[in-house]
Amino acid sequence: MKFNSDGILLWLLRTVAVAAGGVLILIFSFLLIESISAFREIGFFRFFSDPSWHPNTNSNTGSYNLVPMILGSFYVMLGAVFLATPLAILSALFCHFYAPAAVAGFYRRIIEVFAGIPSVVYGFWGLVVLVPLIREVQPPGPSLLAGIFILTIMILPTIALMTDAAFSGVPKNYIVAAKALGMRRWTMLRAAIIPASRFGITAGVILGAGRAIGETMAILMVCGNVVQTPRGLFDPIRTLTANIALEMAYATGDHRSALFVSGFILLVAIAAMVMVADLVKADVI
Amino acid sequence: MEIHRNITDKLLVVGVWVTAIAVTCLFAWILSDILSNGLKNLSWTFLIESPHDAGRSGGIASVLVSTCLILIICLVVALPLGFGTAVLLAEYTSEDKLFGRIIRCNLDVLAGVPSIVFGLFGNAFFCIYLGMGFSILSGGLTLACMVLPILIRSTEAGFRSVSDDYRRAAAGLGMGRARTLVYILLPVAAPGLAVGIVLGIGRAIAETAALLFTSGYVDRMPGSVLDSGRSISIHIYDLSMNVPGGESNAYTTALVLVILLVVINWTSTWVTNRFSGGNLLY
Structure with a gap:
């Protein structure tokens, strides 16, 4: 008979709120994950020092300014x-x-x-x-x-x-x-x-x-x-x-x-x- | 000196009136342009016929169906999340508690994230990582992430506008918090929730960039939510940029979209004024 609806509700709401707040973190991490290969292959500075923007699937033949x-x-x-x-x-x-x-x-x-x-x-x-x-x-x-x-x-x-x-x-x-x-x-x-x-x-x-x-x-x-x-x-x-x-x-x-x-x-x-x-x-x- | 101040005062009066009239005229220009060009082929058949010849002729039936499906998925996912978070923020955390502050700061940033970034995320997460591909489902889920902050903000305002007397009276009667929430607070805060839903729909229906790489371009009638489907705003973009000769249908579609949004705007204002004396939206 000790069914604590208030406690359950509070934990339910907390879970939902963490999920809602987590969306931003999810977005942040997925952009980062997808960016990592570019950072590794192209490197951070080439985005500012390459001669032009002519991207290519292979980082060695493209330029990424x-x-x-x-x-x-x-x-x-x-x-x-x-x-x-x-x-x-x-x-x-x-x-x-x-x-x-x-x-x-x-x-x-x-x-x-x-x-x-x-x-x-x-x-x-x-x-x-x-x-x-x-x-x-x-x-x-x-x-x-x-x-x-x-x-x-x-x-x-x-x-x-x-x-x-x-x-x-x-x-x-x-x-x-x-x-x-x-x-x-x-x-x-x-x-x-x-x-x-x-x-x-x-x-x-x-x-x-x-x-x-x-x-x-x-x-x-x-x-x-x-x-x-x-x-x-x-x-x-x-x-x-x-x-x-x-x-x-x-x-x-x-x-x-x-x-x-x-x-x-x-x-x-x-x-x-x-x-x-x-x-x-x-x-x- | 006296005269000098008098002149500044007068100049400002002229300045604000000129600005206001100029802004009104500018907006009237945009609206009348879309209205006059869009009304030419707006008809019942335009709404119930599917697009032919890449959208140059025919109507927007399949586009409207896709838009509705995207909206429904978006709301089904965003509503429980948004509603629960709003209740927690309004009823269970005070303004200065760390947990509430973190969530709120998170949501503020989320509200400012550009839609194209949502598109990138949706493509990487829903389409590829979760394997949903270019589909109405991916588009709806991406939009759900996008409307979450708006939904939470208005719902939270709705709960905060409920007088504390209600809560004390409920506690005095020995009601638990869950019961108070369902039987006392929810009915009083309902207009806030309604405004949130309406504003969320408005934002979702206007969205283009987030849907480009999630729900895709296909203008056929969708068979299921796993099909790619073109939303109404993408239809306008595609007709005006990629389809030579699509301008007149683009105008008509833009008019349909503007009418939808004006109706949505009026509904939210009406709900706000009708139920709360105008202090829900901030």
């Missing part, structure tokens, strides 16, 4: 974050302090809907509308610039919603006190609201950057996918993510393993960014 693609990923992310951050902060300010309540609610709904639109739809729109427009300004069209524009549109909702949430977290007293001191709206924002929510805003920007660097489909569709270090905004580029999506279908042997290495690099970069964002949000840094 990832630098142009790492730079490609980095430039697109930087451009998108640079453009999206001010727009997103202004959007959130609009929602919170400037717009009449009905307009603010409507605008927030628009942003929420667009945060949920899949990347393949943005990519498709970029391919059929944006790329031809850029081609008219300067051929070939698919370019770093197209990638930056599409990513800006994609991460703007992410950063705007996080900033919006950060503004909501500012204690009401701050606003009341600022009003009582007779501050203008801009003075209030600059002196009280923005400093009080700077951790939330920073976390939003970091997460936006993470989304930008991990984005695959939209970038794959608008960036042209030429492996080169871009010299201008109108040059086509290939990012790490697009490279995986393009070559995984036929890659074997060391080539396949090299693609897992680039996935591993992405995973480590993102994990670092998320942890920094968490620390920033928790006010540790």
